[in-house]
């Protein structure tokens with residue numbers, strides 16, 4: 001691996017020089033940037049990267065297809081490892097250019113044995129033992145391990161200064177509610193998985209990326225697509241929470257592309273993948289998202305947390321109700337990410353693309369039916385909360 005180590009070292013040197021140059025240029029208001037001939041990312045990352053062989057554990061759901069599309073465009077080769085169950089609903093055309101390895105992270109890693117890659121991206125790490133097993137298996141044959149973690153590692157999100165150095169919870173505490181347990185389980189699993197990846201590959205060969213709520217085409221969570229569909233429909237629309245409530249989100253394509261660029265430069269370390277570029281409140285988010293549509297709307301801000309909770313509205317992603325000293329995952333620092341090349345798609349573009357994907361026939365009929373049911377459930381909840389709010393504010 002001596003050539004590779006040399007390459008990695010020179011790439012690392014490159015980024016540190018380029019970062020300094022990029023920051024200096026942006027501080028001076030680079031004429032290049034002003035003319036729109038090069039973005040800050042172009043200044044940070046080489047136009048023609050050294051071609052790499054990348055293995056993605058996963059690859060066919062939400063984040064994976066965007067990583068593949070971008071990596072192929074950058075001249076890299078991709079292998080994916082899945083059970084062969086999930087069919088992509090975005091970037092479908094790229095899959096014919098990808099090597100598909102079949103197995104199961106639970107009990108069958110045969111297809112990964114004896115193979116070499118420059119880097120592996122672990123998207124499907126949903127159990128600590130899965131990440132431990134693949135990191136152990138691949139450590140001598142693969143250069144870098146990128147673990148797709150989550151800002152969920154910061155649960156219960158105490159304080160306003162959450163950054164990559166914040167101490168993580170590594171065990172689920174006793175005596176907590178079912179909801180808290182669910183949140184802790186996910187965060188603790190991600191935090192311990194990060195540790196397993198680092199143990200096997202070492203800090204200098206591991207990249208940890210912690211995305212916040214990701215939005216974009218292909219989002220099967222049925223959470224965020226509510227907003228574009230609802231805003232297009234128009235009428236009386238609830239904005240949940242207090243006017244100053246902050247929100248955070250990241251366009252899935254921004255996260256996917258940044259991950260590939262971090263790999264190209266062997267930029268190891270731990271990074272939050274959080275947007276938008278500057279702090280945003282929920283009303284600003286909703287008004288910004290509505291700019292994509294020409295529907296007639298009347299926005300009603302329901303600032304009463306108790307009323308919202310009575311109607312089961314504890315979140316409406318990207319809004320999460322703050323409780324006590326838990327600021328609902330919306331105050332996480334993106335400073336390090338930005339310094340290391342994270343960029344942001346404009347909100348209107350994200351909203352438009354999610355809308356177009358959601359109204360297309362990209363998903364199988366059954367999944368579309370599930371989405372429609374969820375949408376109606378959200379709308380009923382919203383209508384009841386609006387009615388209750390209006391009744392309390394009638395003179």
Ligand SMILES: NC(=O)c1ccc[n+]([C@@H]2O[C@H](COP(=O)([O-])OP(=O)(O)OC[C@H]3O[C@@H](n4cnc5c(N)ncnc54)[C@H](OP(=O)(O)O)[C@@H]3O)[C@@H](O)[C@H]2O)c1
Nearest residue numbers: 058059060061062063064082083084085086105123124214
């Ligand atoms: N969505 C968000 O807002 C968000 C926020 C923060 C972090 N994250 C993290 O982002 C990651 C990205 O998830 P994604 O679903 O978008 O990734 P993806 O790489 O697009 O898809 C996940 C893949 O995992 C495969 N898979 C599932 N179980 C498997 C198993 N037992 N063995 C082998 N393959 C298996 C699925 O294919 P088969 O079903 O065919 O096996 C699918 O290809 C996750 O780790 C998630 O925790 C998500």
